[in-house]
Amino acid sequence: MEPSTIDCRLSTLGPLGFPGIDLIPGVVAMIELKNLWRTYQVGDSEVHALHGVDLDIARGDYLAVIGPSGSGKSTLLNILGCLDRPTAGSYAFDGRDVGQLSDLERTQLRQNQIGFVFQFFHLLARLTAQGNVELPMLFAGVSRAERRTRAAEALASVGLSDRAHHRPDQLSGGQRQRVAIARAVVMGPGLVLADEPTGNLDRASAFEVMDLLDAMNRRGQTVVLVTHDPEVAGRARNTVRMDDGEIVERS
Amino acid sequence: MPLTELVAFAIGALRGHRLRTFLSVAGVAVGIAAVVALTALGEGARQYVVQEFSSLGTNLLIVIPGKVETTGMMPFGGTTNDLTLDDYRAVATRIPLVVEAAPLATGTEVIRAEGRSRSVAVFGTTAELARVRRLVVGSGRFLPSGDSDRGGSEVVLGLKVAQELFGAVSPLGKVVRIGEWRFRVVGVLAPRGRSLGFDFDDIVFIPVRTSMRMFNRSSLFRILVEVGSEGNLTPAKKAVIELLAERHRTEDVTVITQDAVVSTFNSVFNVLTLALVAIASVSLTVAGVGIMNVMLVAVAERRREIGLLKALGATTRQVLAVFIAEASVLSSLGGALGLAVGWLSIRAFVQVYPTFPAAPPTWAVVASLVVSLGVGVVFGAVPARRAAKLDPVQALVGR
Numbered sequence: 001m002e003p004s005t006i007d008c009r010l011s012t013l014g015p016l017g018f019p020g021i022d023l024i025p026g027v028v029a030m031i032e033l034k035n036l037w038r039t040y041q042v043g044d045s046e047v048h049a050l051h052g053v054d055l056d057i058a059r060g061d062y063l064a065v066i067g068p069s070g071s072g073k074s075t076l077l078n079i080l081g082c083l084d085r086p087t088a089g090s091y092a093f094d095g096r097d098v099g100q101l102s103d104l105e106r107t108q109l110r111q112n113q114i115g116f117v118f119q120f121f122h123l124l125a126r127l128t129a130q131g132n133v134e135l136p137m138l139f140a141g142v143s144r145a146e147r148r149t150r151a152a153e154a155l156a157s158v159g160l161s162d163r164a165h166h167r168p169d170q171l172s173g174g175q176r177q178r179v180a181i182a183r184a185v186v187m188g189p190g191l192v193l194a195d196e197p198t199g200n201l202d203r204a205s206a207f208e209v210m211d212l213l214d215a216m217n218r219r220g221q222t223v224v225l226v227t228h229d230p231e232v233a234g235r236a237r238n239t240v241r242m243d244d245g246e247i248v249e250r251s
Numbered sequence: 252m253p254l255t256e257l258v259a260f261a262i263g264a265l266r267g268h269r270l271r272t273f274l275s276v277a278g279v280a281v282g283i284a285a286v287v288a289l290t291a292l293g294e295g296a297r298q299y300v301v302q303e304f305s306s307l308g309t310n311l312l313i314v315i316p317g318k319v320e321t322t323g324m325m326p327f328g329g330t331t332n333d334l335t336l337d338d339y340r341a342v343a344t345r346i347p348l349v350v351e352a353a354p355l356a357t358g359t360e361v362i363r364a365e366g367r368s369r370s371v372a373v374f375g376t377t378a379e380l381a382r383v384r385r386l387v388v389g390s391g392r393f394l395p396s397g398d399s400d401r402g403g404s405e406v407v408l409g410l411k412v413a414q415e416l417f418g419a420v421s422p423l424g425k426v427v428r429i430g431e432w433r434f435r436v437v438g439v440l441a442p443r444g445r446s447l448g449f450d451f452d453d454i455v456f457i458p459v460r461t462s463m464r465m466f467n468r469s470s471l472f473r474i475l476v477e478v479g480s481e482g483n484l485t486p487a488k489k490a491v492i493e494l495l496a497e498r499h500r501t502e503d504v505t506v507i508t509q510d511a512v513v514s515t516f517n518s519v520f521n522v523l524t525l526a527l528v529a530i531a532s533v534s535l536t537v538a539g540v541g542i543m544n545v546m547l548v549a550v551a552e553r554r555r556e557i558g559l560l561k562a563l564g565a566t567t568r569q570v571l572a573v574f575i576a577e578a579s580v581l582s583s584l585g586g587a588l589g590l591a592v593g594w595l596s597i598r599a600f601v602q603v604y605p606t607f608p609a610a611p612p613t614w615a616v617v618a619s620l621v622v623s624l625g626v627g628v629v630f631g632a633v634p635a636r637r638a639a640k641l642d643p644v645q646a647l648v649g650r
């Protein structure tokens with residue numbers, strides 16, 4: 001097991017209610033992307049969703065990815081989250097070349113190191129909020145009793161203790177996204193990725209979600225989020241702007 | 252991920268999709284119920300035929316007065332000697348190969364008792380018939396053994412005759428009139444039902460001598476001869492023909508053996524067995540295709556879920572295990588339900604036709620369960636495996 005995984009298990013629980021992580025922000029480059037390409041074959045033509053992206057993300061960074069629709073933001077985030085693989089180029093996570101990892105090793109990376117928050121929540125409709133938050137722990141082999149307490153803590157940290165036994169269709173959009181955030185962080189990942197987490201939410205819910213992401217970053221988790229909303233992007237420490245599969249501006 | 256957690260998760264998923272679960276279980280159940288019920292009927296038909304022929308007595312010679320031409324047709328007219336009770340006694344006592352023999356004389360008469368009357372087939376015979384034709388007496392006893400020439404006024408009633416004349420009252424010891432003759436009831440046969448187009452419940456047996464007088468016959472209708480084993484049939488037949496030819500001074504009887512009949516019906520059994528196998532494989536195939544479709548649809552609908560589980564850190568094997576667990580639970584539920592439904596429909600059928608021995612052959616039950624479980628798991632697991640091997644994003648967007 002990698003050291004950072006052990007860290008998650010051994011660390012005490014922070015005020016957010018989930019295990020804290022490596023608390024040395026901004027020192028090591030957690031993610032290094034070099035000349036990353038993602039090409040889709042559409043009929044006879046090729047679509048370059050990413051062409052030649054170079055990007056370093058420091059541990060503990062809070063990065064917003066902005067850009068017009070179709071510029072490749074989701075594609076980039078999916079590759080960062082090991083949900084997709086680049087066509088060419090290299091991706092190093094904590095110094096390990098992700099391209100060289102086996103399917104099982106990439107699964108373990110997703111399981112222990114990465115939390116993903118989707119624009120459309122992607123909660124399982126048949127499970128309660130509690131059940132959804134327990135899912136990553138179920139596959140990680142966490143015992144039932146521990147799953148219970150950790151899920152309850154994660155739900156408390158997003159302010160949904162009283163909704164633990166509600167199913168997604170009994171929750172508002174903002175509440176669903178908060179459940180999804182609790183699920184993303186319950187394994188104590190070092191990296192939290194959020195693809196337009198506020199895209200389907202009203203202003204007030206969006207702020208609640210952003211407050212949670214801010215707090216996670218303050219606890220030391222690296223946060224990368226994709227957004228169209230300048231105000232949301234303004235919360236992040238750094239911003240990259242994409243256009244047509246390339247990074248055109250960094251700030 | 253421990254097995255209990257896996258099964259709990261699978262059951263959660265099945266409960267979460269009640270309609271789909273119901274349809275899948277119903278699909279499996281209908282398939283299995285069809286296999287069970289159809290093979291039960293097929294096997295029942297086969298058993299029925301087998302039973303009918305073995306109830307004839309297997310190592311049986313039937314002696315018929317008159318010479319049957321080689322064409323197999325009975326001659327019209329022509330004088331033949333009677334087949335007498337003396338002939339019967341000679342056959343029964345003088346041929347060592349004969350284990351048991353019984354005479355038969357028949358006619359139809361009106362039977363009366365308790366103010367009721369009906370027409371009935373009357374068989375004159377001796378005590379030996381019960382063993383030769385494997386008759387089972389329900390109450391009382393069969394005709395008394397002893398001298399076949401004795402006459403006597405005992406009667407044994409078929410069950411239906413007894414019920415129609417006496418209702419619920421026991422007819423034992425009661426007096427009935429057959430034509431102008433008085434008889435005392437000594438026994439009632441156990442239910443036997445129709446056998447080869449002949450209703451054994453709807454006849455009466457009286458001593459053979461009495462019946463020959465009653466119907467004014469000089470000749471027996473048949474002599475039934477049981478020989479010890481199949482190998483004795485041919486020599487016994489020869490001995491019977493020789494004995495009677497000697498007594499009649501001409502060969503004027505026909506002896507038929509069951510083996511001619513049995514060999515014909517052996518091929519009938521084979522066809523029936525083949526038909527049964529065909530029925531079972533067709534219904535198994537139908538069941539298998541049904542289960543396959545249900546599982547394929549279930550997995551296709553859930554690509555997104557598979558993508559999500561992978562994104563949350565489930566390994567390919569775990570996803571596969573989840574789907575195999577679900578498919579197994581579905582198939583087992585469907586299998587149990589199918590067996591229950593199949594069994595109930597057989598019971599209902601037997602309720603209506605009690606003499607029909609409908610029961611599914613074990614191999615059909617086992618095969619149907621194996622096929623449904625196998626097909627369910629394979630067609631649940633294969634597409635799930637394909638989806639689980641994709642990068643999560645591809646399964647998540649679902650294409």
Ligand SMILES: Nc1ncnc2c1ncn2[C@@H]1O[C@H](COP(=O)(O)OP(=O)(O)OP(=O)(O)O)[C@@H](O)[C@H]1O
Nearest residue numbers: 040042047048049068069070071072073074075076
């Ligand atoms: N599976 C696919 N097959 C073919 N082309 C694709 C596929 N997925 C994405 N693309 C293309 O890749 C490009 C980048 O898509 P991507 O989803 O990353 O954009 P985005 O920046 O997230 O846009 P939005 O802001 O609308 O979400 C687009 O041109 C899109 O059409």
Ligand SMILES: [Mg+2]
Nearest residue numbers: 073074075195
């Ligand atoms: Mg997008």
